[in-house]
Amino acid sequence: MKMNSHQPEGYECPFCQANMGAKQRDIIYQNEYVTALVAKKWWPNNKGHVLVVPNEHVENIFELPVDLAAEIHRAAQLTAFAMKNVYACEGISTRQHNEPAGNQDVWHYHLHVYPRYVNDELYLTNGSESDPNERAFKAEKLRSWINNYS
Template sequence: MTVYSHKPEGYKCPFCRVVAGKETQNKGTKQTDIVYRNDHVTAFIASKWWPNNKGHVLVVPNTHYENMYELPVDIAGEIHRVAQLTALAMKGTYGCDGISTRQHNEPAGNQDVWHYHLHVYPRYENDHLYKTKGYSTEPDERPFYAEKIRSWLF
């Protein structure tokens, strides 16, 4: 199997830090952003939001896989199982009209963190998700959404 890697030399993976129980730097993901964790995957409120789709979630494998080319099928299945739970939690707590998932591979595919991750977005009528740009949130904006998802899951 050919491995397609684009991570720079000495790359310090922010998602591996989250999975290991460490805080990421600056406005990045905090442990309080985690909404679900098991032996295989971790899900957390993203630190980058879109204006009309606040509180979206990233689901990542606990083991570092850069992209879908090297992701084991059983882990992919677990990621999608947790994405489904997250989607149901969003529907039940955010009152969103729908859900979108996105996953990017390699620079040409818009991947910008070199650890596989699946985005789960709450969607609303005319939310213009694909016409807007994301922005970095403040860490104190995320716990409200994290608690909503956790309360539905548990």
């Protein structure tokens, strides 16, 4: 069912605009439906979190086709296994926001996959821009694990 759109007039979607190719070094997994990439914004104790993004423009969960949701979660699960092995994290959190009251600020559906550690204070800290070379390093490690073990 189509809901009301909340994207501003003339909105240029950063995921569609980048067409996923511009972030090639950050991509850890991609198929015809989804792309998983190391996020630009990192939290102090949860560095290297990943965004799983549908390749087609879907604004939010209300527009998300069920078959595409399955692909997103398949990629998120693969990412979680990679993080557990590469980062040696103690847990995984996923987070996804919808509509303004749900804190959505990018009008293209995406699922965050965070490496978690005891007392990491993920929800008490703010993210900031990460170093592109650090992102590429983390992405290579995750991508390598996925290519070798999936």
